Amino acid sequence: MCACVCKPQNEDLRTLGLSGHVGFDSLPDQLVNKSTSQGFCFNILCVGETGIGKSTLMDTIFNTKFESDPASHNEPGVKLKARSYELQESNVRLKLTIVDTVGFGDQINKDDSYKPIVEYIDAQFEAYLQEELKIRRSLYNYHDTRVHACLYFIAPTGHSLKSLDLVTMKKLDSKVNIIPIIAKADTIAKNELHKFKSKIMSELISNGVQIYQFPTDEETVAEINATMSVHLPFAVVGSTEEVKIGNKMAKARQYPWGVVQVENETHCDFVKLREMLIRVNMEDLREQTHTRHYELYRRCKLEEMGFKDTDPDSKPFSLQETYEAKRNEFLGELQRKEEEMRQMFVMRVKEKEAELKEAEKDLHEKFDHLKRTHQEEKKKLEDKKKEIEDEVNSFQKKKAATQLLQSQAQQAGSQQAKKDKDKKKAFPFLIHSKRWRSMFTL
Numbered sequence: 001m002c003a004c005v006c007k008p009q010n011e012d013l014r015t016l017g018l019s020g021h022v023g024f025d026s027l028p029d030q031l032v033n034k035s036t037s038q039g040f041c042f043n044i045l046c047v048g049e050t051g052i053g054k055s056t057l058m059d060t061i062f063n064t065k066f067e068s069d070p071a072s073h074n075e076p077g078v079k080l081k082a083r084s085y086e087l088q089e090s091n092v093r094l095k096l097t098i099v100d101t102v103g104f105g106d107q108i109n110k111d112d113s114y115k116p117i118v119e120y121i122d123a124q125f126e127a128y129l130q131e132e133l134k135i136r137r138s139l140y141n142y143h144d145t146r147v148h149a150c151l152y153f154i155a156p157t158g159h160s161l162k163s164l165d166l167v168t169m170k171k172l173d174s175k176v177n178i179i180p181i182i183a184k185a186d187t188i189a190k191n192e193l194h195k196f197k198s199k200i201m202s203e204l205i206s207n208g209v210q211i212y213q214f215p216t217d218e219e220t221v222a223e224i225n226a227t228m229s230v231h232l233p234f235a236v237v238g239s240t241e242e243v244k245i246g247n248k249m250a251k252a253r254q255y256p257w258g259v260v261q262v263e264n265e266t267h268c269d270f271v272k273l274r275e276m277l278i279r280v281n282m283e284d285l286r287e288q289t290h291t292r293h294y295e296l297y298r299r300c301k302l303e304e305m306g307f308k309d310t311d312p313d314s315k316p317f318s319l320q321e322t323y324e325a326k327r328n329e330f331l332g333e334l335q336r337k338e339e340e341m342r343q344m345f346v347m348r349v350k351e352k353e354a355e356l357k358e359a360e361k362d363l364h365e366k367f368d369h370l371k372r373t374h375q376e377e378k379k380k381l382e383d384k385k386k387e388i389e390d391e392v393n394s395f396q397k398k399k400a401a402t403q404l405l406q407s408q409a410q411q412a413g414s415q416q417a418k419k420d421k422d423k424k425k426a427f428p429f430l431i432h433s434k435r436w437r438s439m440f441t442l
């Protein structure tokens, strides 16, 4: 019987010796085998100005040629471009994602340059959180795109950090492991480089920028990490060109006055960076991303959603209780909104009713006015009609009288004519009586 199995957690554990080989010493191997078959993923974010040497450095570190198109200097804003690759070394498969900033530092107003970077990092955290919150999770084969390391490319000015560098690093330091590097270090003199490095470090400290600390808690890597930390920020040179040095080919940059060897530690810190980023601390970078940065994002997000671990009396608060509290809060809010909408509706109806009443009153007034005008017009017309009728009547009377007079005159005329005719017959010489009369009167 095993005595150490069912002990409560907070009681001291007894150490027991085994009398024979059991086999759980193969557990680390089992883990290694499982992880190896599953493959690993590692995501690097390169933040740096256009043309500072991001793509060349990535090609140099991974000893391959990744696809990359040089960015133009006239991008209206900063964009992020992610590309994923499957790499294999021995039997280890690595799903590598390289994210580049495009157009960083090219805008006149650089106030918002950090925003797309923060948004990208948060979007990857959010995607992971959503996967975690699913009922049917598939984290086992989930393509984790959370950024494990951010290489921050500092321009080799030999002077100091630019405010854009400080602002961006400050905004990123709680979200990602920042490793600052001085790019194109072959363009800066040795004594200047030393001063430049100290200046950068003191500026980072005085501005409270938290860069990635190489872990020194594990004894296998403590020493190397401690010595490497002193060389931060690494001054690197990138080149995929091979130059013959002695009887060997080596990656280097050739100048009229000499050759800068990328992997020569007296020439630059490229080897140190590769050591720290890939050969020693890759797993720690992955772990820090999950346990520190993602954890912080997750905590803030869940708190924002109303989840909490303890109630105000520091008693554990279950997910069910949180759900109920959130549901009640939501229902209350819904009811409040419903009531608000109802009142708004009643108010609107009243307003509309008053408007309609007003319109009805106006219409009545208009109708009365029209009716009055109509009656007045009608009366005027009737008066006019009566006047005309009177005129017609008097005209008729006059007409009748005239006709009577005319007929009388005609009768009188015809009698006179008869008389004259009779006279003519009796006195024909009187025909021209008028002429005769006038002749005699002459």
Ligand code: GTP
Residues within 6 Å of the ligand: 048, 049, 050, 051, 052, 053, 054, 055, 056, 057, 068, 069, 070, 071, 072, 100, 101, 102, 103, 183, 184, 185, 186, 187, 236, 237, 238, 239, 253
């Ligand atoms: P974008 O993607 O266009 O923003 O550029 P980048 O940051 O990826 O730079 P890239 O690697 O394309 O390099 C730009 C130029 O700088 C190329 O001509 C490189 O040969 C040169 N270059 C890259 N690394 C170094 C370096 O360490 N030293 C020097 N002197 N030149 C370098």
Ligand code: MG
Residues within 6 Å of the ligand: 054, 055, 056, 068, 069, 070, 071, 100
């Ligand atoms: Mg590039």
